[in-house]
Amino acid sequence: MSKSIITDNFLLENKYAEELYHTYAKNQPIIDYHNHLPPQQIAEDKxxxxxxxxxxxxxxxxxxxxxxxxxxxxxxxxxxxxxxxxxxxxxxxxxxxxxxxxxxxxxxxxxxxxxxxxxxxxxxxxxxxxxxxxxxxxxxSCRNLLKKANAEVICTTEDPTDTLNHHKDISGSDFSVKVSTAFRPDKAILILSEGYNDYIDALGKSAEIEISSFNDLCDALGKRIDYFHKNGCRLCDHGLDKISFEDFTESQVATIFKKKRSGGTVTTEDAAKFESAILLFLSEMYHTKGWVQQFHLGALRNNNARMHKILGPDTGWDSIGDYSQAQKLSAFLNTLDSKDKLTKTILYNLNPADNEVMATMAGNFNDGSVKGKVQFGSGWWFLDQKDGMTKQLNALSNMGLISCFIGMLTDSRSFMSFPRHEYFRRILCNLFGEEIKKGELPDDMEWIGKLISDISYNNAKEYFDF
Missing domain, CATH: 1.10.2020.10 (uronate isomerase, domain 2, chain A)
Structure with a gap:
């Protein structure tokens, strides 16, 4: 029988890494602030x-x-x-x-x-x-799997049309794990997507508003944000290939939306103006509510048209994109910041070539008002592996303060994915342990242990208002 690779010191290459992990990281509870777990299964304890x-x-x-x-x-x-x-x-x-x-x-x-x-x-x-x-x-059962993982808080991801009835059932039960939600309104933003008008009709029904104008759309989204907030939501999430940011006027955006609702053709230039307007509106609402906004950027989705037609989205046909990110993202964040309406923000990057871009972009808008206000998020999707995590941690260390980092998440649909937090913590501890061994960091286990505990748990606990 082959010997197991999963030992007490898996991925820990020296005594410093071992002490940091076993003393300061291993037993920290998990705050999984972004995943795609189905709340119905938690409510029903499947x-x-x-x-x-x-x-x-x-x-x-x-x-x-x-x-x-x-x-x-x-x-x-x-x-x-x-x-x-x-x-x-x-x-x-x-x-x-x-x-x-x-x-x-x-x-x-x-x-x-x-x-x-x-x-x-x-x-x-x-x-x-x-x-x-x-x-x-x-x-x-799924609830007991979450308890076995030492989860303290998990945050699922829901569309604005969701009733949140499953979250209500969970919050009314005696389940010890806090289950929150994140508001994901991308279907209202991506005006060129197939079925857009049908979706807007569904959104209007949820908000009890007939959506015929851009102002109606904003009112409907505002009502759903209020509803989500009332039901414990404190985060949003956007899965966009890149941030669109173009100059626009209110009349232009109103005309573009009216054209779409009447069955007309919207150009890519018009779509960029519309997406800029609606994303700014949403981000200002998030600021008003005190939410954390998350942007997952850089995926090139549904590449295999034949298999996408057969199996649908999220079935394994996506890859890393090579979009230009910096200029539009900077303009978007700067516009919000200039109005003092930039809320806490997490930027997740899927193209490792852009790691330093994202790390330095976050630093542009950390204004001293909040510890780690704008975060360069953890290695995501294709990058939540040893090399990807290490590159993200190194870019963040070099360009910012890793000590303020809010750590790992699963971004998963599986109730068995939570050992990814352990995987991350072992990689993190080994990174610090190797540099202590080399004399590049001091042999001060109490202080470095505190940093490890903060990155593993305490920073996220402080950052989010659940």
Whole structure:
């Protein structure tokens, strides 16, 4: 039997890293301030019955790896049984070495099920049986999986049309983990997207406003922001390829929106003006409410038109984009700041070539009013792996203050993804530990330990108002 890589000192390369992790990071609670967990499953305390349901279904990271290995879609998102899909994932795992999936897979098996042997075709049958037996019990319901992860707060992501009924059910229960939400109005912003008018109709219904003008749209979004705030929301999130920022007049934006609502054609130039106007409106509302705004920038989505037509979005056909980010982002943030309406802001970057751009951009708008007011967010999506995290941490250290960083999040749809916080903390502690060993940082474990605890937990606790 192969020896497990998941040891007490996994990724910790010297005694300083080991002390920092085990003493100052390991036992800190988790504040997962951005994910895509389904609140309905938390409200109903879903039991998953087997690993495919909790671990493979919906996980496009795994799907991409399986497709790359040549596994038929039948065994990924198709009609195969849950057990057959798991067996094909187990077959894939040994081929994922040096991909973060290999580390995540074995961390998750270890932390949730105390299984430390490698997953492969030989071990798949009994691992599936053992985990299925555990997952069929209430002890492994989704709420108990969150408790096992030491989660203190999680923040899901909802559209403005959401009723938040599941969040209301959760808040009215005795569940010890705080479950909040983030407001994600991108469908109201992206005026060129397919089905835009249908979406605006749905938004109007939710807000009880007939949306025929740009002012109506703003009123509807304002009402939904009020509703989300009343129900505990304190964050928004935007998943945009880049920030659009063009000069516009109110009459131009009103005409553009009216044209769209009447079935006319909107040019890309007009769309940029409209998107600039609505995003500024929203960001000023966030400031009024005291929310944190998040911008996930840089994804090039739905590249494979054939498979997108078959399977839809978020099924594994996205990649890193190479957009120009700095100039428009600067103008957008500067416009808000010049009105003193720039709220706490987190900038997430998907293209590692732009790490220093984002780190220095954040520094432009840290005005001393709030510790770490504008954050260069953690390594995201394709970058939440060892190399990506390290590059983000180094860019932030070099261009800003890593001591003010609010740390890691999962950005996941899986209730078993929370060991990514452990992964991040181990990488963080090893980074500091190596520099202590080299004499580049002082051997002051009490002070550096405090910084590690802050980055792992305390800074996020202070930054967010849940």
């Amino acid at each position: 039991i998953f019955n087997n690993l495919t349901n909790v671990w493979i279904r919906g996980d496009h990271y795994k799907w991409r790896a399986m497709r790359t290995l040549g596994i038929d879609e039948k065994f990924i998102t198709g009609i195969a049984t849950d057990e057959e899909k798991f067996m094909h994932w187990a077959k894939t795992v040994p081929y994922t070495m040096r991909n973060p999936l290999y580390h995540w897979t074995h961390l998750e098996l270890a932390r949730y099920f105390d299984i430390f042997e490698p997953l492969n075709e030989k071990t798949a049958t009994h691992i599936y049986a053992e985990t299925s037996e555990k997952l069929s019990s209430q002890e492994y």
